[in-house]
Amino acid sequence: MSARSGDRWLGPAMFLPAIAYILALVGVPLVLAVLYAFSDARIGTSGIHLVGFENFRSVLESPSFRKAIRNSIVFTLSAQAIVILCSNVLAMALEKPFRGRGLVRFVILLPWVAPVSLGTIGWKWILDSIYSVITWVLVALHVYKPYAAPMWLGEPRLAMASVVLVHCWRLIPFSTVIMLAGRTAIPKEIPEAAAIDGAGFWRTLFQINLPMMTPILSVAVLFGIIFTFTDMTVVYILTAGGPFDSTQTLPSLAFATGIAGSDLAAGAAISLFLVPVLVGVAYLMLRVAHRTEVV
Amino acid sequence: MAVVETRSLTKVFKEGTLGAVNDVSLATGEGEFLVFLGPSGSGKTTLLRMIAGLETPTSGAILIGGRDVTNLSPRERRIAMVFQSYALYPHLSVYNNIAFPLKAQKVPRDQHRKKVEWAAGLLGIGALLDRKPRELSGGERQRVALARAIVREPAVFLLDEPLSNLDAKLRTSARAELEQFQKRVGTTTIYVTHDQVEAMAMGDRVVVMDKGRVRQTGTPAEVYDEPADTFVATFLGSPPMNLVSGGGTITGFRPEHFLPALALADPGSVPMRFTFSHEEYLGAERILYGTLADGAFAGSKAVSRIASTHAGRFAKDSTYDFAVEKGRLKLFDAATGIRKA
Amino acid sequence: MARGTLREAGAKSVKALVLAFFVVALGFPFFWMVVATFKQNIDLYTVENNPFLFNLPPTLEHLRFLFVETRFVRWLGNTALVGVLVVAITLALAVPAAYALARLAGRWGERLGIAIFLTYLIPPTLLFIPLSRVVAVLGLQDSIFSVVLVYPTMTIPFSIWLLMGFFKSIPRELEDAAMVDGLTRFGAFVRMVVPVSVSGILTVVIFSFTLVTQEFVYALTFISPERNQMVGVGIPIYLVRGDVYYWGSLMAACLVASLPIAVVYNLFLDRFIAGFTVGSVK
Secondary structure: OOHHHHHHHHHHHHHHHHHHHHHHHHHHHHHHHHHHOOEEEOOOOOOOOOOOOOHHHHHOOOOOOOHHHHHHHHHHHHHHHHHHHHHHHHHHHOOOOOHHHHHOOOHHHHHOOOOOHHHHHHHHHHHOOOOOOOHOOOOOOOOOOOOOOOOOOOHHHHHHHHHHHHHHHHHHHHHHHHHHHHHHHOOOOHHHHHHOOHHHHHHHHHHHHHHHHHHHHHHHHHHHHHHHHHHOOOHHHHHHOOOOOOOOOOOHHHHHHHHHOHHHHHHHHHOOOHHHHHHHHHHHHHHHHHOOOOO | OOEEEEEEEEEEEOOOOOOOOEEEEEOOOOOOEEEOOOOOOHHHHHHHHHOOOOOOOEEEEEOOOOOEEOOOOOOHOOEEEEEOOOOOOOOOOHHHHHHHHHHHOOHHHHHHHHHHHHHHHHOOOOOOOOOOOHHHHHHHHHHHHHHHHOOOOOEEEEEEEEOOOOOHHHHHHHHHHHHHHHHHHOOEEEEEEOOHHHHHHHEEEEEEEEEOEEEEEEHHHHHHHHOOHHHHHHHHOOOOOOEEEEEEEEEOHHHHHHHEHHOOOOOOEEEEEEEEEEEEEEEOOOEEEEEEHHHOOOOOEEEEEEOOOOOOOOOOOEEEEEEEEEHOOOOOOOOOOOOOO | OOHHHHHHHHHHHHHHHHHHHHHHHHHHHHHHHHHHHHOOOOHOOOOOOOOOOOOOOOOOHHHHHHHHHHHHHHHHHHHHHHHHHHHHHHHHHHHHHHHHHHHHHHHHHHHHHHHHHHHHOHHHHHHHHHHHHHHHOOOOOOOOHHHHHHHHHHHHHHHHHHHHHHHHHOOOOOHHHHHHOOOOOOHHHHHHHHOOHHHHHHHHOOOOOOHHHHHHHHHHHHHHHHHHHOOOHHHHHHOEOOOEOOOOHHHHHHHHHHHHHHHHHHHHHHHHHHHHHHHHHH
């Protein structure tokens, strides 16, 4: 590599602006978030008065918070499980070319490419307590009497299921696309060798294909976890955290407390609980990247 | 050990075009090492893949051990295949790679270790059982692929250019090992290659293919000394057979039979005077390039191959007395390329 | 051939079923948006009517309302303007940075690249509270420039990661030949590398633009006045009067805002995959 004297300052000159930008607008707020969590800041006050672990204590004691943490974990894990299953099945169906595949791909990608808020509003209309099309179909099939159908967003368990459903709906396209890339990366001779060795469909899938796709699978899962765990938009628009905090998640609670409730400090404290999960995910991603580099 | 037979096997990939394999009928002998030889695009790999069950024939039949397997999946055919890239399962250890066919065929677990160690021992890779494929050299990977193939004791081995991924030096020793291995286990083997040296060295018989058709089937000596047409004649042998045309007939003679007249003992030799152009010194032999001087073939390019023990020096543009033994001249029909005499 | 084709036919129908199921499950909300956009209110809000049929003739009223009597068009304009500015900032910062890290910084350039990528994992829902303060202090509260300032923090890390992989795949000989011909390193970068990287740069442009259209949290937090809002926040917040949802216009808005983005995104999809997978899996 030619390390010429001219290059020595050129490199830093070229990447320092980006790094400075990120340090200023990500690094500094990150530090501020920690500071706020230990202060009594509110919207409208200035300056930072540290109050120790006061915020954390009150947050941890609040039942809303405990519900929010539980929901965040439950929503994320159940959505991911469903998404992995569905995206694998869908990727297998999309693998080989067929007539109309481009159009099918376009439709399948819509949930992911449309803005989060807009897709969610679409679902809000579909799940509306009075005018839901699902309700209409179930009534028409005589599963429910008219006006006796459940309120999809109004009953706690159904509301939770609806939130998970919308997250899955959004993530399946993204995951499928990554799975497809993973599948096409498997050299075609390997499943052929497995077929000759005597493996049937299921054995080839579970003992050959999926293990070989593990790096890409991991990337899809880790990104999926981040997208669901740190999202507040779906909850905010679909249920606003209700009914009775049953669909509140860490990010949506942080917003409700910090911005809507003007209590910046408590909001910051709540949002800091995202950090352990983010650190864990970052660590796992680095492990995956390192392991595949060795290959 | 079983006989593989194809009957009028044809594979057409795109309707209206010439098939990749056209009406191929052949049969192996029991325990035979049969080589499919041909240039790329000749259909040899497609033929092999049809026998393996990885491609479905457009028409025709395939029989293994007398059983019609044309509609059977690969796992039902009791064959084993070694791919050009070896296709080892990268996430499994060598032991598990070799054991995989046993698992897939539901061989009882307690027999696995014994069989794997037997196969590994046969190929000298017993020490590598705990490694992963990415930690192995090319030659070692090839042996793992062979061990995986042999562990099921299949009826037929199918090998798709297994030596082409090895360095040239390794290739010769690997070739010898492969030959000995096959003789030891005695399994009927079909071997695909484009390298005629491999085909001649290893094959009991060679099937020479071009554009999806079989041009000639025979022992190495038969296809080399008595080629059926000009394609076979020029594909085998390096440098290829000299072909000169005149009067509706193509006359062929191999460079090693085209020698300075004095070197030939036989009085029945056909004289051909040779105008020398340039030569290549290859160590053990010398390749002489030039043109024929007289008669019906005057001006045609010719190549002679003489041992380096022949010390004679040749001057550019000088003409010399060369000759070919009468029995070594092959005559081909100019229109079809098929051998007449 | 009998057994083979029966198995094939079975596999084909399973595949078709799977595809049909997912096409319906994933596409239905958008189909439903189309239906609601053109249904008259009376039809829309009569529970007994079959929602799959147009019991009354379709109408353009919702579209008219949306474009004429709401700030929808202005939101679209705001979003487009912010998009263009954010793309410009992203390119200006990320392209040179990615080049420098890929070519000029050696081994710790690689590490720095990974560190930068990890900042992409820091979500808006963690930073939005302190950033709201920063924005207020800078006097950008309620202005579209608040998001113009903040969005690049999301686009730059991913773009650097994407472009690093891209630049690494360009053979060094290209710049070496240019420098032998007399260009400086920077000149070689501008005149040789950038033109060759058009597809990578285009991917960054599309990605950044779609990120701007998708974003919700920052826009909601920093901007209060309706006329300055982005389309992704304006629609769910302001097309609702009190507790009353104007579903017809809401669905029309969602449709109009989503489809062009979807079309553009689709054209560049394969590049994204390459970006995601090439970067993390060699």
